Amino acid sequence: MDRPSLNRARPGEPSLRIIVIGSGYVGLVSGACLAEIGHRVTCVDTDAARIAGLRAGRSPIFELGLEAMIARNVAAGRLSFDGWPAELAEADAALIAVGTPPRADDGQADLSAVLDAARMLAPQLGAQAVVVIKSTVPPGTGDTVEQLLASCRPDLDPVVISNPEFLREGSAIADFLAPDRIVVGCDTASGRAVMAELYQPLTAKGAPLLFMDRRTAELTKYAANAFLATKISFINEMADLCEALGADVTQVARGMGMDRRIGTGFLEAGPGYGGSCFPKDTSALLATARAHSARLRVVEGASVSNALRQAGLIGRVQSALGGDAAGKTVAVLGLTFKPGTDDMRDAPSVRLIDALQAAGAAVRVYDPKGMDQARGRLIGVDFTEDPYACAGGAHAIVLMTHWAEFQDLDLDRLAGVVRQPVFIDLRNALDADAVVRAGFTLHGVGRPPRGPIDAASDRPKPVAWPHPPGRSSDPASDALSCAAG
DSSP: OOOOOOSOSSTTSOOOEEEEEOOSHHHHHHHHHHHHTTOEEEEEOSOHHHHHHHHTTOOSSOOTTHHHHHHHHHHTTSEEEESSOSOGGGOSEEEEOOOOOBOTTTOOBOOHHHHHHHHHHGGGOOTTOEEEEOSOOOTTHHHHHHHHHHHHOTTOOOEEEEOOOOOOTTSHHHHHHSOSOEEEEOOOHHHHHHHHHHTHHHHTTTOOEEEEOHHHHHHHHHHHHHHHHHHHHHHHHHHHHHHHHTOOHHHHHHHHHTSTTTOSTTOOOSSOOOSSSHHHHHHHHHHHHHHTTOOOHHHHHHHHHHHHHHHTHHHHHHHHTTSOOTTOEEEEEOOSSSTTOOOOTTOHHHHHHHHHHHTTOEEEEEOSSOHHHHHTTOOSOEEOSSHHHHHTTOSEEEEOSOOGGGGGOOHHHHHHHOSSOEEEETTOOSOHHHHHHTTOEEEOSSSOOBOOEETTTTEEOOOOOSSOTTOOOOHHHHHHHHHHO
């Protein structure tokens, strides 16, 4: 299929006509970035309020630099937003970037939005349509979409391509414009030509473009996320062992990470993984494996380990409070599953706060960007305007999300407003010496707790945990572990 570039914006630069179905996280970032590199993009969504907000310059998600990029490309005429465009037949490619949440019954990815998008596309596509699936979908989904398009339009000769995204919330624009790799699953020369032109501005700067078959591309996305989830669960289990032995997991991780075969990424012990990708993608991968009579024991173990990790967070806080949170006030700093985003999906903070409330604690919270999203998920908590208001009168402070602004906390001021100087740093994010110098007893993850400095000896006072943190004697935990096996 001969597909010349259409209406190049500048000599030597490509300008394909792109339709992006779905204006959520992946669709909006992808659409804005494709416009940024010179293509003409229309982002489509069935949510009329979302489209109206985008036309008014308001992004429905927080991602650093995204609103400015949207405004810049709208002004340049390269980016627009619509409920459903009439010019689909003229598009060089239609990108499907809709959500694939886990199904409640089996954990498999819910493909209804992907299939609905394909049905809506079919009547308006050109005879030799290129449909690119950016949504995270189980292997074989491209085959299903191709068959669906052909059944809706027997005259079509569709090229269905898998082009999974590898965007990290909080750094998604940089990840798109300077990717580690661009994965494309396509078996036709015409499809590969379109994708090569689509990403030419990035490959010209050195971004690797990896062509493979469609099912392999679909699986590559899941495999990458499952591996990263496994690294997180692994270092969290090492943190538990460090606590039992009196070792320091941050130094263990440093010693491991300097081995180039391992690397430092995702070796930070903490409250477990959350967000919109790892929980649902590990669940979907396990469901896919079960459907094909395969057993992914390592991924199963990582998923169970993460569930136990989050279930054990309440025990850590109770231990730091002397064994009981009832009647205590706990200040939680950071709510989103990671810094740099307002995303509250599967955030570990929600699990902890629910457990604290069930244990009889009053909870106060603060997050730099996630407060609006959190209001819809957290009931009965006190939303505060800054870290100091959050900590006022608290029996313990829990740092859940390692936002950069928390590095600059005035720890002396913080110690002056709490009722009891207990600091539980679930990210090992703060300078331990500075925290104890301010008078706090510090409980980290995978390293011994530290008491405030003893003026007589100029050393931290020893601290004993009444209960081993991070390990549960709850029979439900044993049952969960057995279920994984």
